[in-house]
Amino acid sequence: MTDLSLYIHIPFCQRKCPYCDFNTYAGCEADYSRFIRALNQDILYEGHTRHHPRVPTLFLGGGTPTILKREQLDIIFEAVDHGFALLPHAEISSEANPGAVDQSRFETLRRLGVNRLSMGVQSFDEDELQFLGRIHSTGDAIRAMTLARKVGFENINLDLMFGMPQQTPAIFQHTLLRAIDLAPEHLSLYNLVVESGTPLATWVAKGQVSEPDPDLAADLYELACELLQQAGYHHYEISNWARGPLQYDGLPHYACHHNLVYWRNQSYLGLGPGAHSSVEPHRWSAVRPVGAYIKSVEEGVSARGYEERISKELAMAETMMLGLRLVEVGVDRQMFQKRFGLDAVDAYADELSSLQDRELVSIDAKRLRLTPRAKLLGNEVFAAFLPE
Ligand code: SF4
Known part of the structure; x- marks a missing residue:
């Protein structure tokens, strides 16, 4: 049986951030219990009908999973x-909002087996x-970071944002x-x-806020690449950096294994409103409105x-696009050949030759990578x- 990574979507936040278009809603506390009952039913149904697949990575995201009560998190796990x-x-992994956590919430997550935290810090x-x-x-x-360490989290990601209209290189x-x-072990x-x-x-x-400037964003990104490299982080994916020694697959120890499933275009099951799933040869997503999701279940x-x-x-095309995001290891030619029965270099001969001429892609005997x-x-x- 194929291993299946799991994503569980908690569609609630204390307040909706004005830039966010994720499927999340604020002020829905009255719906939490009914949602948790439906989610519980959905998880059990999917698990049983798929004959209890092995799960190498589980990601509790949202939204703000830490907005849930201890008993509600217990039910999910x-x-x-x-x-x-x-x-x-x-x-x-569990996402956590630094404004919606306390020691007991972190202790609950640890007790439930969560071994990786991802905190939406965004800016200092x-x-x-x-x-x-x-x-x-x-x-x-x-x-939040100090508390998380105190209760024993040894693998923590911080999300940061750049390219805000008023942001200067000095602020970033x-x-x-x-x-x-x-x-932190990881930065996104x-x-x-x-x-x-x-x-x-x-x-x-x-016109109340000026549009983000792409040239400034490019400068800030380069600044981040430089500073994080100096600080010992491996830039393993376009938007992600991690610490730790390189493993047999060329990735740093603290790379996010759940997200690697996406970047390698492997199978995953998403549960909860709007969650996406991909189990070859199909992909699908659940209805987005929380009420419609609950009613269906x-x-x-x-x-x-x-x-x-x-x-x-x-x-094949998606395997190339996603794999090239892994800037250090890129697309493994042998894995591509095993999965699709042909060498990526032959499958995309014209495209790769043009990209090579423009010095955007490099190819060696094992891999294809972004320059x-x-x-x-x-x-x-x-x-x-x-594909056209
Ligand atoms: S906390 Fe995160 S998920 Fe919630 S509204 Fe803000 S950006 Fe969106």
Whole structure:
């Protein structure tokens, strides 16, 4: 039986950040119990009908999983234990909002087996946190990190954001240095994107906030690459850095194994409203509204809102696009050959020759990789593989 990574989506936040277009909702406390009952039922159903697959990685995301009560988190993990076979050394991650955690919440997560925390810190500048509408202060982020270490978390990721309209290299450098001081095992850096339909998009359209400047964002990204390298982090994915010695697969010890499943285009099952799944040859996502998801599960009908069959051509293209995001190891030619029955270099001879001429991709006997200058032009490279 194929191993199956699990993603569980908690669609609630204390307050909705104005830039966020994730499937999350604020002010829905009354729905939590009914949602947890439905999620429990969904996890058990999927686990049983798939004959209790082995789970190498579990990721509790959202939203803000730490907004749930201890008993509600207990129900989720019990359902996973009954429905699936978590491997003994499974990576079990939970997202956490530095403004919605305390010692007992962290202790609960540890007791439930969570061994990796991912905290949405975003910035160590108070004005930026206010602009981003975050519920926490820089002091909260430092306190959350200290508490997490105290209760025994040894694998912590911090999310940071860059490219905010008022951000200067000096402000971003301050944020990076504060983050480095806290010595997380992993850092994820996200460029602020103005997503349509968000309050931020309205502010930009009305001229109340200036549009993010892509040239500034590129400079800030380069600054991050430099500072994090000096601090001993491996830049293993376009937006992700991790510490630890390199493993047999060329990736740092603290690389996020759950996200590696996505980047390697392997199978995963997403549970909860709007969660995406991909189990070859299909992929699908659940309906986004929380009420519609709960109703489907309660009535025993499919909660899938969209579904498609992935052709071999598309699976190959996506394996290239996702694999090239892994900047140090890229696409493994042997793995590609094993999965699709042909060498990636033959499958994409024209595309690769043009990318090589532009010095965007390098090829050796084992791997295909982005060149250093292509890290900033990733989307241009990935588009070359999309089927017409
Ligand atoms: S806390 Fe995270 S998931 Fe929730 S609204 Fe803010 S950015 Fe979105």
